[in-house]
Amino acid sequence: MVTKSLLLLAALWTTIVNAETMEETIKRNPPRNISISHGSLGEYTLSWEGNCTCTEGIEYQLEYTYLDSKDNEMEMYYLQENQKVLDLELHRGLQARVRLTYGDNPGITSNWTERTFDLSGELFASVDNLICIFYGKLYMNCSWDVTEHASEGAQFNLSYRERNPSEVYNCTDYLVDGGRNIGCVNHKYRLGEATETIICISEVNKKDKLPYCRIVKPGSFYKLDSPMNVTINKSTDEVEWTLPKFGLNIICYNFQLNITNLNDRNSKLENVTTTNHFISRDHTKKYSVHVRVVVNDNCLESSIWSDWSKPLIIDPDGRDMSFPTIVAVVAVILVALVLLLVLVCMKCKLLSKLCQPIPDAEQKFKGLFEECNGDFQKWINKSIQLTNKVEDSSLATAK
Incomplete structure (x- = not known):
């Protein structure tokens, strides 16, 4: 028993001495001289020097963050080697730090060695504000601004890849302004929507300039097609619509309705998660309803809404008459x-003209009715005889 106890005490003492020795060694040999070098498209290697010859249980703890990061969130790695290959948006500037740690005892560390990489914008391709929008799994549109530092003959190309730097794809159709490429349009992209993709703009005639890069997940910048076939059941005020086929489950979508009273132009937005919604309306007034859609955080969480659907016009309800x-x-x-x-x-x-009195024939032709009793033929013969007598009298007088 005594022998066993002595052995345990000896082992414990050895452990304590070794730990103290390791702690002193680590603290005396922090990493030094952090540097960065550019590899392939958007790929950089962070490296540093280390004097510590103690390798068993020793790791390097590397942390970095972008200088323009709002939340100063750190990316962190534990490494056996004194370098790390990274895809970086280096134009944003970088704050990096590294230290030695002892794996069996996280409290044993060296001091941090830090370095800030705040590179001039002139070292990169003369562009800014690179924005890409992905339309389902079909194609992408990207645009960028040319900065004031661009030379007169500056020309730009867009390339992109995933983690494998040997599989680089190039834009095939550019939007051109003033002889310069300022966008990549309707490009059929070949990568997954959930995989980080690095997209870079290179300045063709300035090989010494670093590419301007952004790292994105295409699914975070999906822009879906607008909802279609928006209808309403007027008896229940239930609005329904359909979606183009995107290959995602219905739980992946959030919808928004814009309901406008066209009589007073008041609008309201309503958020829903299904392809139908009961709205509240005044049945004596006219309304328009638009619907749009976005991918939510159940799947990819895009920040870009679709365009609004074609308007559904809802007329006031008609009233049945008895x-x-x-x-x-x-x-x-x-x-x-x-x-x-x-x-x-x-x-x-018109009344006076239409209501003239009918002439009395007895007043106009008294001889016809008083002497001939309305016998028109008798009246005519009598008139002829009378006319002949008058003519004979006239002849006799003339002689």
Whole structure:
């Protein structure tokens, strides 16, 4: 028993002495001289020097963050080697630090060795504000601004890749302004929506300039097609719509409805997670409804909404009229027409013209009725005889 106890005490003492020795060694040999070098498209190697000859249980702890990061969130790695290959958006500037750690005892560390890489914008391709939008799994559109530092003949190309630097893809169709490429349009991209992709703009005629790069997940910049076939059931006020096929489950989508009262132009937005929604409306007023969609954080969490759908116009509800109401309306219309006709006649004096008295034939032709009892033939013969007598009298007088 005594022997075993002595052995345990000896082992414990050895461990304590070794730990103290390791702690002193680590603290005396912090990493030194952090440097960075450029490799392939958007790829950089962070490296440093280390004097510590103690290798068993020793690791390097590397941390870095971008200078323009709002939350100063650190990326962290534990490494056996004194370098790390990284894909970086180096134009944003970089704060890096490294130290030695003892794996069996995280409290045993060296001091941090830090370095800031705040590189001039002139070292990179003369562009800024690189933005890419991905349309489902079909194609992408990218655009960028040319900075004031660009030379007159500066020309730019877009390339992209995933983690493997040997598989680089190039844009095939550019948007050109003033002879310069300022965008990549309708490009069929070949990478996964959930995989980090590094997209870089290189200045063709300035090989010494570093590429301007962004690291994105395509799914975070998805822009879906607009919802289609927006309809409403007027009896229940349920609005429904359909989606183009994207290959995602319905739980992946958030929808937004823009409901506008067209009488007073008041609008409201309503957020839903299904392809139908009951709206509240005044049935005596006219409305328009638009719908748009975005991928939510259940799947990819895009920050870009689709365009609004074509407007659904909802007219005020019609009212059914009873038979007495129809009769009354028709009667009112007829009376109105009669009154209108009378007014027109009075205005144009048509009544006096249309209502002239019928001439009395007995007054105009008294001989016909008083002497011949209305016998027209007898009256004619008598008139002829009378005319002949008058003519004979006229001849006799003339002689």
